[in-house]
Structure formats: C-alpha cells, structure tokens
Amino acid sequence: MTKSTSTLNAGDPVISLHNVSKWYGQFQCLHNVSLDVGKGERVVVCGPSGSGKSTLIRCINRLEVHQEGQIVVKGLEMTDNIKSIDAIRRNIGMVFQNFNLFPHLTVLENLTLGPTLTRQMKKADADELAMHFLRKVRIPEQAQKYPLQLSGGQQQRVAIARSLCMEPEIMLFDEPTSALDPEMIKEVLDTMIELAQSGMTMIVVTHEMGFARTVADNVVFMADGRKIESAPPEEFFGNPREERTRAFLDQILKH
Amino acid sequence: MTTASPQFPAALPAYDPLARISAGDWLKKNLFGSVWQGLLTLITAAIFLRFAWFVLDWGVINAVWYTSDPDVCRAAAGACWAVIVEKHRPMLFGLYPYDEHWRLVLMMAIYLVTIVVSLMPRNWNLRLLVPLWVIAVVSIGVLMFGGVLGLRYVPTSEWGGLPLTMLLFTGTVLFGMPVAVLLALGRRSPLPVARGVSVVFIEALRGVPLITILFVAVNVFPLFLPAGVEVNKLLRITIGIAIFFACYQAEVIRGGLQAIPRGQYEAAASLSLTYWQTTRRIILPQALRICLPAITNHIIAAMKNTSFVIIIGLFDILTATTAVMQDPLWRKFYVEAYLFVAGVYLFFGYALSLYARKVEGWIASGRI
Numbered sequence: 001m002t003k004s005t006s007t008l009n010a011g012d013p014v015i016s017l018h019n020v021s022k023w024y025g026q027f028q029c030l031h032n033v034s035l036d037v038g039k040g041e042r043v044v045v046c047g048p049s050g051s052g053k054s055t056l057i058r059c060i061n062r063l064e065v066h067q068e069g070q071i072v073v074k075g076l077e078m079t080d081n082i083k084s085i086d087a088i089r090r091n092i093g094m095v096f097q098n099f100n101l102f103p104h105l106t107v108l109e110n111l112t113l114g115p116t117l118t119r120q121m122k123k124a125d126a127d128e129l130a131m132h133f134l135r136k137v138r139i140p141e142q143a144q145k146y147p148l149q150l151s152g153g154q155q156q157r158v159a160i161a162r163s164l165c166m167e168p169e170i171m172l173f174d175e176p177t178s179a180l181d182p183e184m185i186k187e188v189l190d191t192m193i194e195l196a197q198s199g200m201t202m203i204v205v206t207h208e209m210g211f212a213r214t215v216a217d218n219v220v221f222m223a224d225g226r227k228i229e230s231a232p233p234e235e236f237f238g239n240p241r242e243e244r245t246r247a248f249l250d251q252i253l254k255h
Numbered sequence: 256m257t258t259a260s261p262q263f264p265a266a267l268p269a270y271d272p273l274a275r276i277s278a279g280d281w282l283k284k285n286l287f288g289s290v291w292q293g294l295l296t297l298i299t300a301a302i303f304l305r306f307a308w309f310v311l312d313w314g315v316i317n318a319v320w321y322t323s324d325p326d327v328c329r330a331a332a333g334a335c336w337a338v339i340v341e342k343h344r345p346m347l348f349g350l351y352p353y354d355e356h357w358r359l360v361l362m363m364a365i366y367l368v369t370i371v372v373s374l375m376p377r378n379w380n381l382r383l384l385v386p387l388w389v390i391a392v393v394s395i396g397v398l399m400f401g402g403v404l405g406l407r408y409v410p411t412s413e414w415g416g417l418p419l420t421m422l423l424f425t426g427t428v429l430f431g432m433p434v435a436v437l438l439a440l441g442r443r444s445p446l447p448v449a450r451g452v453s454v455v456f457i458e459a460l461r462g463v464p465l466i467t468i469l470f471v472a473v474n475v476f477p478l479f480l481p482a483g484v485e486v487n488k489l490l491r492i493t494i495g496i497a498i499f500f501a502c503y504q505a506e507v508i509r510g511g512l513q514a515i516p517r518g519q520y521e522a523a524a525s526l527s528l529t530y531w532q533t534t535r536r537i538i539l540p541q542a543l544r545i546c547l548p549a550i551t552n553h554i555i556a557a558m559k560n561t562s563f564v565i566i567i568g569l570f571d572i573l574t575a576t577t578a579v580m581q582d583p584l585w586r587k588f589y590v591e592a593y594l595f596v597a598g599v600y601l602f603f604g605y606a607l608s609l610y611a612r613k614v615e616g617w618i619a620s621g622r623i
C-alpha cells in the first residue's frame with residue numbers, strides 16, 4: 001500500500017481544497033476556495049472568463065502554485081516536496097483546451113511515452129494499453145498518424161486517451177471543447193460521458209451546460225476568483241440561489 | 256452635367272499557373288521588358304561572358320596540367336595546375352612523415368565511411384553506431400599515432416593537412432554540440448546557479464575573439480594545471496574552438512527552445528515526466544528541428560575556424576598550403592594552390608549544406 005492511500009478513510013474526499021488562495025503578483029485570482037470531490041464524483045466548474053477556473057484546476061496538479069490554503073489529493077497534501085507532487089500527478093490526468101499533443105510523435109508514441117517512461121512499462125505492453133484506449137475513444141485506425149494530421153475532435157480524443165494511459169484515478173478537463181468546431185464538440189463530449197459512466201472522478205471546466213446536466217453530480221459557479229455557488233444540477237439550473245449565477249445562466253443559456 | 260458612367264476595369268487576364276509560354280515571350284517579359292532592362296541585361300551578359308572566357312582561356316585552354324618543371328609553367332599563359340599535382344602531398348598531409356602518408360589516406364577513408372554511414376537515418380540505431388564509432392576511433396587513433404603493430408609513432412606535433420582539419424572539425428562539433436545544448440538549457444533553467452553560470456560563460460566568451468580564447472587555451476590554461484600534469488596541445492585547442500562554437504550555437508538553440516509553447520511543458524508535467532525526460536523526449540527534438548538551418552550555419556563556420564591551429568604551429572590544409580607555397584620555384588603559382596584548397600573547403604561545406612537541406616526535407620515529411 002502506498003503512502004498516498006494509507007491515510008485515506010472510506011468516504012473521505014479524493015480531492016479536498018481548503019481555503020485555497022493564489023496571487024499573480026499583486027492580483028489575487030483565487031480567494032479562499034474550498035471544494036471537496038468524492039470518489040467517482042463528477043464536478044463541473046463554470047463561470048465567466050477570467051474568473052479563475054483554469055487556475056483552480058491547474059493548482060490541483062501543480063501546474064500553478066497556490067500560496068495559501070491546503071490541497072489534499074488522496075490523503076496526500078500538495079507541498080513543494082517533489083515526491084508529493086510526483087505522487088499526486090500520477091493519480092491525475094489532465095486534458096487541455098489546446099490538446100497539447102506532442103507534434104513530433106505519432107499518436108501511438110504520444111500515448112506510450114508516459115507509461116514507458118514513468119511507469120516502466122515494456123514497449124509491447126504500453127502499445128497494447130495505448131491501442132486499448134484508442135479503441136475506447138474510437139480512433140484506433142489513427143495510431144500511426146501525427147497529431148497535426150487529425151481533426152481537432154480527433155486530437156482531443158487522442159489527448160484524453162493519452163491521459164488515460166497513465167491509468168489515473170482523477171481526470172481534470174480545462175474547457176476541452178472550447179477550441180473545437182461545433183460539429184466536433186459532440187464526439188468529444190460523448191467520450192467524456194462514457195468516461196463518467198465508467199466511474200472516473202472528474203473535474204470539468206466547461207460551458208457545455210447540456211453536459212453538466214447529464215453528467216455532473218455537482219456544478220460549481222465561480223466569479224472573480226471566488227466560488228459563488230455549488231449545487232447539484234437540478235437545483236443549480238432550476239433554482240440558483242445567487243443573483244450572479246442567475247445572470248450568468250441567463251446569458252449562457254440564451255445562446 | 257452628365258453623370259459619369261461607372262468605369263469597370265477591364266477583366267484581368269485569367270491566371271493559369273500551368274500555362275506554358277514560349278521562349279521568345281519569356282525573354283521579352285523577363286530580360287527585355289523595357290529599354291533600361293534590356294540595357295542591363297546586355298551589360299550583365301557582357302560581363303559574364305568576359306569572365307567565362309577568362310576562366311576558359313586561363314583555366315583550361317592555356318593551362319599546364321602536368322609537369323615537374325616550373326619553367327614550363329612560367330612559359331605558359333594559363334593556369335599552372337601542375338603545382339597541385341607536384342605539391343598535393345604536403346598540402347593535403349602537412350608535416351606528417353612522407354613515408355607514412357598511406358596511413359592518412361586509410362584514415363580519411365575510414366573517417367568518410369563512418370560519417371556517411373552515421374548520417375543516414377536508416378542507420379540510426381545504437382547497435383550499429385556504437386560498434387562503428389568504437390572501431391573508427393580506435394583504428395583512426397592507431398593509424399594517426401602509430402606506436403603499435405609495427406607502425407612508427409607520430410606525435411600530434413607532426414600531424415597536419417586535411418586529416419587534421421577533419422579531426423578538429425569533428426572534435427569541435429561532437430564536443431561543442433552537447434555543451435551548446437547544456438548552455439542553452441542552463442540559460443533557461445529555473446535554477447539560479449545554472450542560469451548564472453551559463454549566462455556568464457556565453458556572454459564572456461562570445462564577447463572575445465576566437466584567437467584570444469585559443470591563446471588562453473594554449474598559453475594560460477597550462478599555468479593552472481598541477482605540476483606534472485600535461486594536456487595535449489591539440490586537445491586543448493580543439494576544446495578552445497569547440498567552446499567558442501558552443502557559445503554561439505547555444506544562443507541559436509535557445510531561440511529554438513523559446514519557440515516551444517508552454518503547453519508542451521505542461522502536458523509533459525501532467526504525465527509526470529521528469530525535467531530530463533521532458534527535455535530529451537519533448538522539448539529538444541522540437542527545438543533542434545526548428546533551428547536546424549541556423550545550427551548548420553554555425554557548423555559550416557566551425558569547419559573554417561579549424562585553421563586557427565596555426566597558433567600552436569600545426570598546419571591544417573590552409574596553413575600547410577601557405578607553407579608549401581614558400582618554395583621559390585613554385586611560389587608564383589599560389590593562386591592555383593589556394594583555388595585547390597578553396598575547392599576542398601567548398602566540397603565539404605557544400606556537402607554539409609546539401610545534407611542539412613535533406614534533413615529539413617526529412618523533417619518536413621515526418622520521416623525523422
């Protein structure tokens with residue numbers, strides 16, 4: 001049993017943020033944000049642009065460093081300690097708005113790089129694992145192509161498969177469909193829905209309210225670096241408590 | 256007042272990229288479009304023809320190709336290529352003992368085969384390259400130094416000519432490129448010490464002429480060594496040239512590193528790759544591809560910097576030729592001799608350019 005699981009009791013949240021604050025220079029972009037995510041829970045984060053959504057989830061795998069508060073992932077606190085950062089990152093997959101695939105590697109190489117380098121997997125095993133996840137995202141026939149030869153939707157599905165090859169317990173998505181043409185959004189969302197149904201713990205920053213309604217256990221609304229409101233989707237969409245949430249929903253659902 | 260009817264421009268002639276034009280039309284359009292243009296064309300053609308005629312007349316028609324008598328050359332109106340035939344051995348091999356020149360010929364053959372094999376992408380696997388290079392380095396070492404297998408020992412102070420140029424050049428690139436990469440990485444490192452050392456190193460060495468660095472490597476550096484320790488002069492000067500090369504190359508590579516978007520680092524971090532895994536597998540392959548043309552540029556320049564070995568009294572191909580041309584009997588024909596050396600440089604320089612262009616093609620087509 002690794003240290004990361006030993007301190008965790010059943011029912012404890014897998015991700016727990018407690019009063020997290022962050023500044024860029026003088027500018028405070030997160031104000032005392034607290035959030036608990038249980039195992040298998042799906043949380044959708046929404047809010048106006050610049051409200052700190054990306055910053056928040058990037059703090060969870062330390063692509064950004066928070067200055068105050070606590071971030072605990074599977075019982076392990078995120079500190080400067082390189083070992084704890086590494087242990088936490090191994091449990092977390094991340095999908096970016098711009099895919100961030102490695103353009104000089106084939107799709108298959110993109111997928112096997114992590115497993116062979118950080119999980120010491122043999123090449124044949126890694127290839128098999130990669131093909132397994134490429135079938136899951138329904139593009140096994142693209143394995144030998146380079147990322148830039150694929151459509152945006154296909155690239156994003158490759159990116160999802162790449163994260164899954166690390167067999168993480170938690171997946172973070174930062175506006176995974178915002179860079180896509182409308183006709184490709186559905187294929188990516190379908191992949192994410194299947195992933196959610198498989199029991200993956202997910203935090204998804206998105207403006208796709210349809211996705212939030214079908215998949216989310218909880219919807220979080222952020223504005224100006226603060227968590228304004230958090231509620232299950234029926235309540236969040238049907239009866240938002242805060243004025244700002246209502247204004248945001250009015251705006252976004254009108255379109 | 257009458258209302259002006261709208262003026263429609265005449266329809267543009269349809270552009271057909273595949274249209275063929277006749278030779279006459281092409282000439283008219285590109286060379287004799289106007290009086291002024293026609294005049295320029297004629298003047299250029301006249302200058303070119305005059306030069307071409309001179310080359311033909313001097314270099315071929317009236318040239319002396321083969322004689323061991325310099326007076327025959329003096330009597331001729333054209334070039335004396337015979338000087339190259341006569342003097343090619345000291346020019347190509349410098350001070351290396353005359354009877355041992357066959358060793359250098361063999362060494363160059365091994366060298367060229369090794370390089371050509373190593374440059375072909377289909378041979379890029381370590382199981383071939385490691386044994387190949389071990390064999391090449393050992394056999395070239397044995398051939399150059401001797402002292403074993405009944406070969407006469409030849410100290411580095413007697414090395415020279417084209418083999419010396421080749422060794423210096425290869426040493427510079429093989430030693431300089433990794434240093435350049437490390438300096439470039441260091442300059443962008445999050446560690447203040449690594450950054451500081453790299454910045455000081457690059458800025459200090461880029462700011463002084465190569466000759467100064469070589470002077471330090473040759474004359475000052477030994478003063479810092481403990482008594483009794485001696486580092487071969489040739490090695491010292493190779494390292495000097497290599498470090499100078501590395502400082503310029505580091506800045507080129509840094510440009511390539513800067514072109515890599517932040518998302519690449521973030522994706523690598525989210526796969527929990529380490530710094531060196533990220534650098535080696537994600538960042539450098541992309542960065543080096545981006546700045547390959549500029550890298551090639553400095554590599555070609557490095558080939559020519561090898562002539563600086565003169566300052567330790569070694570004769571590379573250029574200096575060896577200068578020395579050979581001191582011979583009063585043949586001194587008059589130094590132009591032909593230097594043209595020959597220029598041809599050798601041009602051959603290697605152009606081969607490098609062609610190869611670099613090929614690599615760019617392979618990269619563009621995704622082959623490497």
Ligand SMILES: Nc1ncnc2c1ncn2[C@@H]1O[C@H](COP(=O)(O)OP(=O)(O)O)[C@@H](O)[C@H]1O
Nearest residue numbers: 024027029047048049050051052053054055056
């Ligand atoms: N690297 C940075 N330096 C300074 N300010 C930043 C940086 N990244 C983000 N910000 C600021 O922090 C705030 C939150 O940004 P972000 O988390 O990207 O918002 P969102 O993802 O909700 O659009 C914004 O006001 C943004 O301008």
Ligand SMILES: [Mg+2]
Nearest residue numbers: 053054055175
């Ligand atoms: Mg964002």
